[in-house]
Amino acid sequence: MKTLVIIPSRLSATRLPGKPLLKVNGLSIISHVYKKAEQANIGDVIVAAEDQEIVDDVKKNGGQAIITKNYHKTGTDRIYEALTKFDNSKIDLVMNLQGDEPLMNTNDIKRLNNRMIKSNSNLGTLASAISIKGLYKNENVVKVITEENLTNSNFPEAINFSRKIFDQNQKIYQHLGIYCYKKETLKKFVSFNQSANEIKYRLEQHRALENNIKINVALAETTPIGVDTEEDFLAIKKIMEYKLK
Numbered sequence: 090m091k092t093l094v095i096i097p098s099r100l101s102a103t104r105l106p107g108k109p110l111l112k113v114n115g116l117s118i119i120s121h122v123y124k125k126a127e128q129a130n131i132g133d134v135i136v137a138a139e140d141q142e143i144v145d146d147v148k149k150n151g152g153q154a155i156i157t158k159n160y161h162k163t164g165t166d167r168i169y170e171a172l173t174k175f176d177n178s179k180i181d182l183v184m185n186l187q188g189d190e191p192l193m194n195t196n197d198i199k200r201l202n203n204r205m206i207k208s209n210s211n212l213g214t215l216a217s218a219i220s221i222k223g224l225y226k227n228e229n230v231v232k233v234i235t236e237e238n239l240t241n242s243n244f245p246e247a248i249n250f251s252r253k254i255f256d257q258n259q260k261i262y263q264h265l266g267i268y269c270y271k272k273e274t275l276k277k278f279v280s281f282n283q284s285a286n287e288i289k290y291r292l293e294q295h296r297a298l299e300n301n302i303k304i305n306v307a308l309a310e311t312t313p314i315g316v317d318t319e320e321d322f323l324a325i326k327k328i329m330e331y332k333l334k
Contacts, residue, residue: 090181090182090205090206090305091132091179091180091181091182092131092132092133092180092181092182092183092184092202092266093133093134093135093172093180093182093183093184094126094129094131094132094133094134094174094183094186094198094312095130095134095135095136095137095168095171095172095178095183095184095185095186096122096134096135096136096137096163096185096186096187096188096255097124097136097137097138097165097167097168097171097187097188098119098121098124098136098137098138098139098140098141098143098188099138099139099143099159099167099170099320100137100139100140100142100143102142102189104317104318105316105317105318105319105321105322108189108316108322109138109143109146109188109189110142110143110146113191113325113326114330116150116155117146117150117223118188118189118191118298118316118322119136119138119143119146119147119188120146120147120152121329122186122187122188122189122190122191123136123150123259124150124152124154125149125186125193125195125198126184126186126198127152128195129195129198129199130199131184131198131199131202131218131259132182132184133153134152134153135153135155135171135175136152136153136154136155136188137154137155137157137167137168137170138154138155138156138157139156139157139158139159139161139167140156140208141156142254143250144156147288154257155171155174157170157171158170158192162283163283163284163293164185164187164188164293165185165268165275165279165293167281168183168185168275169275169276169278172272172275173315177272181271181272182202182205182206182269182270182271182272182286183219183269183270183271183275184198184201184202184267184268185267185268185270186198186267186304187266187267187270187315189316189317190265190267190313190314190315190316191201191313191316191325191329192230192311192313192314192325192328192329193265193313194309194310194311194313195265197215197265197267197297197309197310197311198267200215200309200310201213201214201215201267201269201307202269202327204244204305204307205269205270205271208211208244208305209230210244210271210303210305211270211271211274211302211303212268212269212270212271212278212302212303212304212305213244213269213304213306213307214233214247214264214265214267214268214269214294214304214305214306214307215264215267215306215307215308215309216233216235216239216263216264216265216306216307216308216309217260217262217263217265217308217309217310217311217312218239218262218263218308218312219232219261219262219263225253225254225257225261226253226254228252228253229252229317230252230263231250231251231252231263231302232250232251232252232254232261232262232263233247233249233250233261233262233263233264233294233306234247234248234249234250234251234254234259234260234261234262234265235247235248235260235262235306236248236260237260238260239260239262239306239307239308240308241308243308244305244306244307245264245305246303246304246305246306247294247298247303247304247306249298250264250290250292250294250298251292252290252291252292252297255269262306262308263312264294265309265313266299266315267280270280270281274275274302277300277302277314278296278297278300278302281296281300283296284296284299284300286299294296305308308317314328
């Protein structure tokens with residue numbers, strides 16, 4: 090099966106405007122993510138951007154990027170537009186990798202891709218164990234509740250996604266910003282209007298679940314920090330600069 094990795098990106102993030110072009114070790118966040126996706130070596134990689142500055146930056150650093158419309162409500166809607174701009178007749182799976190997770194583990198990207206191929210699932214994602222109790226009530230950290238405990242070999246269905254968890258006696262994991270769709274499933278997903286819960290909780294996973302699109306979850310090796318705030322950026326900068334020493 091042939092996979093295409095598409096990374097949605099825009100400058101107008103509410104909490105940290107301009108974050109895709111913030112630099113660590115002389116390279117922008119978005120170009121770090123692009124290079125991680127390339128290293129996973131599961132298929133071609135494209136950045137789908139709302140802003141010409143992002144496209145220019147990615148191309149300057151040797152990547153592929155295209156401009157998309159600026160009215161998309163979610164990253165998934167953006168990647169679908171990008172998919173339609175290419176000859177995608179040979180594409181089977183579309184990986185949606187968030188543009189603000191430069192520490193995403195390449196083995197985890199490969200793991201999700203392999204699980205999708207082996208299980209013939211329509212939509213898959215990754216999650217990791219929660220080691221800090223404070224994360225259950227941290228609304229910046231999305232949680233996923235699964236049917237079964239995650240192991241290194243299973244791929245159970247997600248029951249729900251939430252920003253805040255009150256009942257911790259469930260199978261709860263930290264959700265990572267990565268999805269893999271069958272091409273037909275992605276087309277189906279974007280054909281639905283945003284659901285009430287998607288808007289209320291700011292989680293597009295609800296659009297899938299409420300329209301009977303099952304989401305399977307694989308256990309990730311690591312838990313990368315996403316860049317949502319200035320504090321996140323400084324923490325990631327410190328980690329990435331240390332790795333270069």
